[in-house]
Amino acid sequence: MAIINNHRLQFYYTKLQFRSLFRLQHPEFLIMGDGSTKCxxxxxxxxxxxxxxxxxxxxxxxxxxxxxxIILKFPKIDESLxxxxxxxxxxxxxxxxxxxLKELKHCFEKLQVKFTNEEINEIFxxxxxNDDMGISFNEFIVLLCLVYLLKNDHAASQSNSRMGIPDLEATFETVVESFVFLDSNKDGHVSKNEMIRxxxxTKQSDGLTAMKRFEEMDWDKNGMVNFKEFLFAFTRWVGIEDDDED
Incomplete structure (x- = not known):
C-alpha cells in the first residue's frame, strides 16, 4: 500500500478548505481544475x-x-483582414x-445585418x-468578427454567408477555430495554463513566450481571456494596426 506524505495530505486538505470558503464568499466565480478562478x-x-x-x-x-x-495561416489572414x-x-x-454610431447603423443596413438599436449600441x-465614441479600423475588425459569431443562425447556414462577405467570413471562421483550439477545456475562456500548454x-517556444502572449491577450488582468480580448490580440499578432499605411 502506498504511503501518503503527511505534508501533501495537509496541502490538499488546505486547498479543499480554500475552495469551499471561496465558493461561499464568491458564488459568481468558478474555480477551475488548475486552481485558477473564472467569473x-x-x-x-x-x-x-x-x-x-x-x-x-x-x-x-x-x-x-x-x-x-495557426501561425502558418497568418499571411493569408493578414491579407484578408x-x-x-x-x-x-x-x-x-x-x-x-x-x-x-450612426455610420455603424448604416454599415449594418448595407450588410443586411439585423440588430435592435439596443444591441447595436451595446456592440458599439x-x-x-478607448471610449472615444468612434470605432477604429482595428476595432472594426473585432466588431465584424463578433457579428459573424453572433449571426450563426439557420438562414445564414443555408446561404453559406452571414454578412454577404464570404471571403472575410472564412477568415473569421479561422480566427474562431483558433480560439476553440486554445480553449482546451471548452469553457469559453483561455486560461494561462492552456496557453502555456x-x-x-510546439517544442519551439518556452513558457516565457507563452506568458508574454497571454499577457498581451489578458488586458483586463483577470487571469482569463474571453473571445473579445483574444480578437484584439490576434489582429496585432497577424500585423494589423490602426496606424498601418494603406
Missing part, C-alpha cells in the same frame, strides 16, 4: 450572447491541432478615421475600447 457571470447581455455562441461553437470542435497551424479596410473606409462617411460600446507543445 461565471458575464457583465452585460452582449457578453452573455458571445459566451453562449462560443460555447455552442466549441461543441463542434476545430480542425486546428497546433499553434503552428487588410481587404476589410475597403469596407471600413466605405462606411467612414465623414472620413474621420473612425466609424461613429463593447468594441470602442499549447505553445510548449
Amino acid at each position: 461565471s457571470v458575464p457583465t452585460n447581455k452582449l457578453e452573455a450572447q458571445v459566451l453562449e455562441a462560443i460555447l455552442q461553437r466549441e461543441s463542434k470542435g476545430t480542425s486546428i491541432k497546433s499553434i503552428n497551424m 487588410r481587404k476589410c479596410k475597403v469596407i471600413f473606409e466605405q462606411f467612414d462617411e465623414d472620413k474621420s478615421g473612425a466609424i461613429d 460600446k463593447t468594441c470602442d475600447l 499549447a505553445i510548449e507543445e
